[in-house]
Amino acid sequence: MIVRLALRNALRNRRRSLFTLLSLLIGVGLLVISQSFVDGIERTLVANEIDSEHSHVRIVPQGYLEEEDYYPIDRPLPNAAQIATFVMERFPGAFALSRMGFRAEVGDGQKTLRVRGMTANITEYAKMFRVGDLADIGNGQRCFVGSGIAGAFGWTKGDTLEIQTKTIHGTLNSAKSIQIVELLRSSHPLVDDFTVLLPNDVGQTLLDSPEGRATEVLVRLPNPDDAEQVAALVQNTFPGVVAQTWRQKTQYLIDINNLRRGAFQIIVMIILLISAAGVANTTLMSAFERTTEIGTMLALGMRRGTVVWLLVTETLMIALVGSAVGAGLGSVVSGWFTTVGIEFPEIPVEAGAAIPMPPLLYFAWRPEITIFAVGLGVTVAFIAALWPALRSSRVDPITALRGEA
């Protein structure tokens, strides 16, 4: 009976119920969309960092990370080849790549640009990272250049460049007429705007480095959740190395994103607070208009708790419909942008440092977001309705029956 009565009461003043429903619908819908949007940013940033630069585990010599900005080639990773083999043997499906980073300058004979040089096996690099089409590994004096660097010089495929760096012995060395095989495109600023990738045969000659020398080993895992286990095992097995997992590396991105998430949550909370005020007002008005009716029910022996439950149930029904429809619509919108993506303005390198944000952002919708949003909407409505319901139930039946309350 309570449910039937509550439902009919909820439909009594349809305009007011609709207003309450809409306010919750909007609040809850925005909550789902904003949550999916922020989750999408996080997922995209993390995925791009893994796919373009870091992979799941990055193994470097101890102390290397502190000097990483200088790409110290005089600090090679001991036992790089053994580490790579060890990981691939211990973790079936894992793939490991050795590479060596170094500081260099590239130029066209007129101007130069400071870049990060990288030597690696190109076929393996293409297997490890998604940084453009590296199917053609070329031959001779060749390289792969970040699209941002190429843009700064106006280079395209087939053009040639000059590169200068220090060898592992500390002497200057340069190479001219290095042909660009392909441009690196990853949406990761470190790759696109700072990286020149040299095949091992070219890079080792330039650096006067023996074959197999590397400053880091990168590991891609079939199950990214194994990263911590791999890192711990490598560090225990090979003293003098540091293994950095993708979670550790992307923590700064998650921290930045949490600020964004916080800002969105504040906005959504404000909207939900406005909704809560609407809910409280609706409950109060609804009860106020029915004071005599509430007095009658109390006189007939209905307990005050039941009156509270009746009034709250009315609000919860509206809240449930509003929250469910809002969450449903928010999920549809989020689901749409999960599939088609949304264009995201490019973050300037100066402003975004090395934030790997691609131009097309995909939302990350999960059913948990929808369930949480419905739960939150209903909870907010419940809390907002409780005080007016309690207040209304305290009416003196004699006064209420006289119509004086």
Add this chain to the structure above:
Amino acid sequence: MTQTTTVAALQSAHRIYNPGDNPVVAMANVNLEIRRGDFLALAGPSGSGKSTILNCLGCLDTPTQGRVLILDKDTSLLSKQQLSDIRSQHIGFIFQSFNLIPVLSAAENIEFALQIRGDIGPAETKERTAAMLKRLRLNNLGHRRPSQLSGGQQQRVAIGRALIKNPALVLADEPTANLDRATSEEIIQIMRDMNEEMGVTFVFATHDHDLMQKARRLVMVQDGRIQSDTTQTGTSL
């Protein structure tokens, strides 16, 4: 009909509003015993204390001094929840303005009293409601909302709501005040029938001379005091 069992009683009951600054004595040293099967009219001018007596008998109000007994239970010793339970189980109310729940049909309004009581199953509730609608000659109107019923029909529904739970006592506050003469007579007739056939105990507060005349027991109230308590004979309708 035997009238020996006491259903409710006021014992040395006082009710003073605003004690202190500007006290208003609504009930002064009232002693009144309601016996099973009574058909009792409380009469008196406005403000004489009739409604206060009804409210105290209905456990809606409590005397400032003295006691109210309902089925031998001293209500001053009961919690608000227990008083609610007494109202839902043992007391039926009929109001001047009918006070039906507008979003419920006539049948649902009658059922409502049993549902508040909470100890009657759905099947028995339906059965009792159907019987009550028939008895009140409302069996074709059970589906109608109060707004679709006349004043007399609404008051019949209200009577049904009061009686459906077989209460020990039915309290009616000016039950005919909002009705025309013919409808009033019809309502009085129904209540009288219920009293005689089912032994339902009725107490009304009324200004209606017709109803006063038809009461089997007439209690005159003035300035919060009982002026007279007479048993009337020859009050058949």
